[in-house]
Amino acid sequence: MYKIVAIQTLAPQTKLIIVHAPEVAEKAQAGQFVILRVDERGERIPLTLVDWKPKNGTIVLIFQEVGVSTKKLGSLNVNEELFDVVGPLGNPSDIKYYGTAVVIGGGVGIAPCLPIATALQKVGNEVISILGARNEKLLILEEEMKRVSTKVHISTDDGSKGHKGFVSDILKSLIEKGNSIDVVYAIGPSVMMRAVAEVTRSHKIKTIVSLNPIMVDGMGMCGACRVSVGGKVKFACVDGPEFDAHQVDFDQLIKRQQAFIAEENLALEHIEKHGGN
Amino acid sequence: MGATRLQTKAKPEICKESIPMPKQSVEERTRNFNEVALGYTKEQAVAEAKRCLQCPQPKCMEGCPVEIDIPSFIKSVSEFKFDEAIKKIKEKNSLPAICGRVCPQEEQCQENCVLGKVGDPISIGRLERFAADCEMTKGKDIPNTKASTGKKVAVIGAGPAGLTAAADLAKLGHRVFVFEALHKPGGVLVYGIPEFRLPKKIVEAEADYIKRLGVTIKPNALIGRAFTIPELLKKGFDAVFIGTGAGLPRFLGIPGENLSGIYSANEFLIRVNLMKSYAFPEYDTPIRIGKKVVVIGAGNVAMDSARSALRLGAEKVYIVYRRSRKEMPARVEEIENAEEEGIVFKLLTNPIRFFGDEKGWVKQMECIKMKLGEPDKSGRRRPIPIEGSEFLMDVDTAIIAIGRTPNPIIQLTTKGLRATKWGTIVVDEKTEKTSLEGVYAGGDIVTGEATVISAMGAGKSAARAIHEYIMKK
Ligand SMILES: Cc1cc2nc3c(=O)[nH]c(=O)nc-3n(C[C@H](O)[C@H](O)[C@H](O)COP(=O)(O)OP(=O)(O)OC[C@H]3O[C@@H](n4cnc5c(N)ncnc54)[C@H](O)[C@@H]3O)c2cc1C
Ligand SMILES: Cc1cc2nc3c(=O)[nH]c(=O)nc-3n(C[C@H](O)[C@H](O)[C@H](O)COP(=O)(O)OP(=O)(O)OC[C@H]3O[C@@H](n4cnc5c(N)ncnc54)[C@H](O)[C@@H]3O)c2cc1C
Ligand code: SF4
Ligand code: SF4
Ligand code: FES
Numbered sequence: 001m002y003k004i005v006a007i008q009t010l011a012p013q014t015k016l017i018i019v020h021a022p023e024v025a026e027k028a029q030a031g032q033f034v035i036l037r038v039d040e041r042g043e044r045i046p047l048t049l050v051d052w053k054p055k056n057g058t059i060v061l062i063f064q065e066v067g068v069s070t071k072k073l074g075s076l077n078v079n080e081e082l083f084d085v086v087g088p089l090g091n092p093s094d095i096k097y098y099g100t101a102v103v104i105g106g107g108v109g110i111a112p113c114l115p116i117a118t119a120l121q122k123v124g125n126e127v128i129s130i131l132g133a134r135n136e137k138l139l140i141l142e143e144e145m146k147r148v149s150t151k152v153h154i155s156t157d158d159g160s161k162g163h164k165g166f167v168s169d170i171l172k173s174l175i176e177k178g179n180s181i182d183v184v185y186a187i188g189p190s191v192m193m194r195a196v197a198e199v200t201r202s203h204k205i206k207t208i209v210s211l212n213p214i215m216v217d218g219m220g221m222c223g224a225c226r227v228s229v230g231g232k233v234k235f236a237c238v239d240g241p242e243f244d245a246h247q248v249d250f251d252q253l254i255k256r257q258q259a260f261i262a263e264e265n266l267a268l269e270h271i272e273k274h275g276g277n
Numbered sequence: 278m279g280a281t282r283l284q285t286k287a288k289p290e291i292c293k294e295s296i297p298m299p300k301q302s303v304e305e306r307t308r309n310f311n312e313v314a315l316g317y318t319k320e321q322a323v324a325e326a327k328r329c330l331q332c333p334q335p336k337c338m339e340g341c342p343v344e345i346d347i348p349s350f351i352k353s354v355s356e357f358k359f360d361e362a363i364k365k366i367k368e369k370n371s372l373p374a375i376c377g378r379v380c381p382q383e384e385q386c387q388e389n390c391v392l393g394k395v396g397d398p399i400s401i402g403r404l405e406r407f408a409a410d411c412e413m414t415k416g417k418d419i420p421n422t423k424a425s426t427g428k429k430v431a432v433i434g435a436g437p438a439g440l441t442a443a444a445d446l447a448k449l450g451h452r453v454f455v456f457e458a459l460h461k462p463g464g465v466l467v468y469g470i471p472e473f474r475l476p477k478k479i480v481e482a483e484a485d486y487i488k489r490l491g492v493t494i495k496p497n498a499l500i501g502r503a504f505t506i507p508e509l510l511k512k513g514f515d516a517v518f519i520g521t522g523a524g525l526p527r528f529l530g531i532p533g534e535n536l537s538g539i540y541s542a543n544e545f546l547i548r549v550n551l552m553k554s555y556a557f558p559e560y561d562t563p564i565r566i567g568k569k570v571v572v573i574g575a576g577n578v579a580m581d582s583a584r585s586a587l588r589l590g591a592e593k594v595y596i597v598y599r600r601s602r603k604e605m606p607a608r609v610e611e612i613e614n615a616e617e618e619g620i621v622f623k624l625l626t627n628p629i630r631f632f633g634d635e636k637g638w639v640k641q642m643e644c645i646k647m648k649l650g651e652p653d654k655s656g657r658r659r660p661i662p663i664e665g666s667e668f669l670m671d672v673d674t675a676i677i678a679i680g681r682t683p684n685p686i687i688q689l690t691t692k693g694l695r696a697t698k699w700g701t702i703v704v705d706e707k708t709e710k711t712s713l714e715g716v717y718a719g720g721d722i723v724t725g726e727a728t729v730i731s732a733m734g735a736g737k738s739a740a741r742a743i744h745e746y747i748m749k750k
Pocket of ligand 1: 033068111265
């Protein structure tokens, strides 16, 4: 059904996978995601659509191996099949001409930034990218982002490449240097998105983040993905995943993301003991 | 147990007591997810069937939304002709093993049974279940279908409404494709109603039957995002049926509700049933249940959640409901089962806020006591808070089961489709036709939350209307 056409390691624990899913490829737009299950006993996990080729019927996903499901996914080989892929899910990004757009990706969050940056550039925006990673080895998609940006800034936590520090530092200095910025897109760990939101808030720069709460169905039926935005409850899978960063309650999001840590660790121990199935 | 005598030609003797159905014992069943009710044996079924008076004008049939010929099938059972019984049922009902288990029979067919006036009505649901299970253990039949008409129909949603419409249309010779957003067909039957009330292998077997009728079920297809309805019509479908159900969970809207450990009943039941987290970590989807679980609400969904929580190892499970026992909307049988299993009912009690620990996990729930005032629009007495009666309950897990509203994606992505302000799709009562040419809808998406059998009834009338429409086209 959903055959794996290619799989490739981009960085330690970070893989790119090309999957045959023609119906998703035909409809995909920047900002949308899929939910997949690796095997019959698998959990439903959301991953953002990084690229899609309607002609070949394929989609590209990039993921970090953090727990049982993503590890299982990473252990698959070409020609093996995924059990389920459903999508495209979520609202597409609101792509239009803004002027200058700063696109900020942190870690594996750079992956979902690529289609957005590409689409923003296509409609005439000037795209400035800021890419962040813990260290140089973990930095992904630098070349691809360069192709759609007029300038790419890089930061690493340990200073092994680019600025030593956080993506939000670079954004701050861009603003302070008087660059006019019409919109900021930020995707990455919640703490990073929160830091970006704090930088742009006082400057009243429109800032959009793509949230990644825990999801189950991804189609509005469970409410696991609920987030507080502007004091209202929203379901990230159908109302989002993109929201106005200045309205998001990040503290709540971060706590909800950690809800199952104990169980996730248990599951990891279990597969280490009993193997993938 | 009700004694039965072989009836001679003389005036039938009335046997007032129905044959009880065996159940798993409380001690056993609260520790497993297996079905609670075990079903009749052949002898029990025949004995129960023999109680039927074979009324010339059977009242029972008026109560069945899918018009099963109840006396005929019961007669076959009483004569040990189980194959004939199931054939008769399947003329009208494509999902008998399911209806026999979850239909609110006491308000439908059985409520009308004349025997109910003098004693217990015939256990029609149990007999239907028996006939269906008999067939299932025996193997597969090849259903009859009419010659192909060359027409194509798209059905959206593989719940009871969609599956019934699909089966009926396939029997009439149309090619039917069912598009289901989730990875498995069944709708609420697979993701909502727990294993111990409706084993999933039964839903699979009934879905298989529908596939054998020639229906193609396409899982992982979220219509509205993957394709829209106008696109389906353009792709060569002659008509579309929408059976997308009411799956959007309602929340209380009180402070602290987004703490971890507070689930909608849907999330909780999807994890447990569809994703089988009761078998975690053999299955990958986790669930965390503490010692004290509260379920808010008192419908079937609340009972299912509470009983599931108990089976997952909770020490104490409470049902918290703002009205009194009389107003509880769940089926009596389910309330009794829950009580037997040790679920504690806290009635006339309403939650007003949740408190969490430093990690954002729910820890306490503040409630207020209620009293009943004048009847409201629904005819039920309105609950009124009693000032100063607030109190705290310790909780590790809270499950909100206060209702669900229609799934919105189709309405949001289909221009010209009329919907009400509650999100339900507007249809013509008789034909289930929507405001769009060639597009029909039925089940919970039209009525709001209702029952399996009413969704099936709607699927049936829509199939009839769709058949008429496409044959004229
Ligand atoms: C709309 C959406 C799009 C996403 N796109 C991508 C993507 O393109 N690439 C990618 O690598 N990941 C993406 N994620 C996150 C991805 O779904 C999770 O990493 C994955 O579900 C983890 O599953 P697991 O079983 O491997 O790990 P688990 O065992 O479930 O979790 C391991 C660790 O990851 C954390 N975690 C769990 N779920 C999430 C989550 N939803 N977001 C962040 N951290 C989480 C846990 O707290 C834990 O520390 C996306 C999430 C959403 C909601
Ligand atoms: C926990 C629980 C217990 C219940 N117990 C009983 C009971 O004992 N007896 C009883 O009679 N009733 C019971 N009900 C109610 C009953 O299950 C529903 O009334 C019935 O299932 C409605 O059928 P439906 O076909 O309209 O919708 P559903 O069963 O909700 O099916 C709709 C299907 O459509 C799919 N879908 C939604 N949107 C899309 C889309 N855009 N594209 C493709 N597919 C889509 C959904 O995934 C779902 O599979 C219960 C309900 C719940 C939740
Ligand atoms: S389908 Fe439901 S209402 Fe009809 S006979 Fe069976 S149990 Fe009764
Ligand atoms: S009303 Fe009761 S007794 Fe009469 S035919 Fe129906 S089931 Fe039998
Ligand atoms: S993931 Fe279930 S409602 Fe969003």
